[in-house]
Amino acid sequence: MISKTMETAISRQINRELYSAYLYLAMSGYFETASMKGFAKWMRLQAKEEQMHAMKLYDYVFTRGGRVTLADIEAPKSKWASAGKVFEETYAHEQKVTAMINGLVDLAKKENDHATFEMLQWFVKEQVEEEEQAFEILNQIKIVGIFPGTCSVWTTSLASANRSKSFFLSILNQVTGYPMHSVLIIDDQQDLLDVTRLFLERYGEMNVDTANTAKEALAKMNERDFDALVLDFDLPDISGIEFLKIVRAKGDTIPIIMFTGVGRENTAIEALNNGADFFLKKGEDPNAQFRNMVHMIKQAVERRSMGGRSALRRGSLRKPSPFFPNRHMPLIARVK
Ligand SMILES: [Fe+2]
């Protein structure tokens, strides 16, 4: 039979494990809204694991003839400043949990409760892993910071993490070797946004964010870097051409694909003259159209990166590259 003191202490730990689940779910939600799907999935898995920890303790108490008292679960916060901040907090939180588990082990020792002591050894080992993971991810985020624009590949890969050391090393290779493109699609047609996003993510292996208005798009571009923009010709607040002018006036050379239902030739020329890299007509064959879009994005990003894209981003360097003095030869793609 378990002692009352131990019963209360384990009940408290159950509460903390469930709070951990709640916290990680909130972090997952934060990543969902920030379009960091890999991190979102990772955190969701963490939340599930914490629930499992709680249930392990819960079942144990009953096995020993005790009772569990469930208390209120504290509400976690819902916003963080960055992925780095989330993992800083995760690491700190796991260290706190380790201290709580150690406290339980000390109590089991004090009470000569060998069964509880034995059961807790699983948690002791688990915490070593939990802390190590949070610490590793935090460090990797710092490394990713050295290679701008490559975070998306890493966050996506996290979704299928096998949690081993070699996994982290392979991620590092991906970060330095195969950058995945992050794309912002600006369109007021929500259904079109959804389907474009799905296609680019699934078939183009891109990390996609969306905006319904020029204002929203500009705000997102201030918050984070994108590798390319897919831009509608008619936006609710300003025209696509005006949007192009604003972006180019800032010295931002981000590749822009004008994607529009307006297919007149002079529309294409106007777009290209105002700084669009490609012009793609919204057509009847979505497959061909999206394949073209993926191709255009990859081509535009590649060419831009050869011309020192990241330095030009956010207007930090306003001079064009000597190798690519102006815009490159535009390619107009028309899809029926
Ligand atoms: Fe836990």
Ligand SMILES: [Fe+2]
């Ligand atoms: Fe944990």
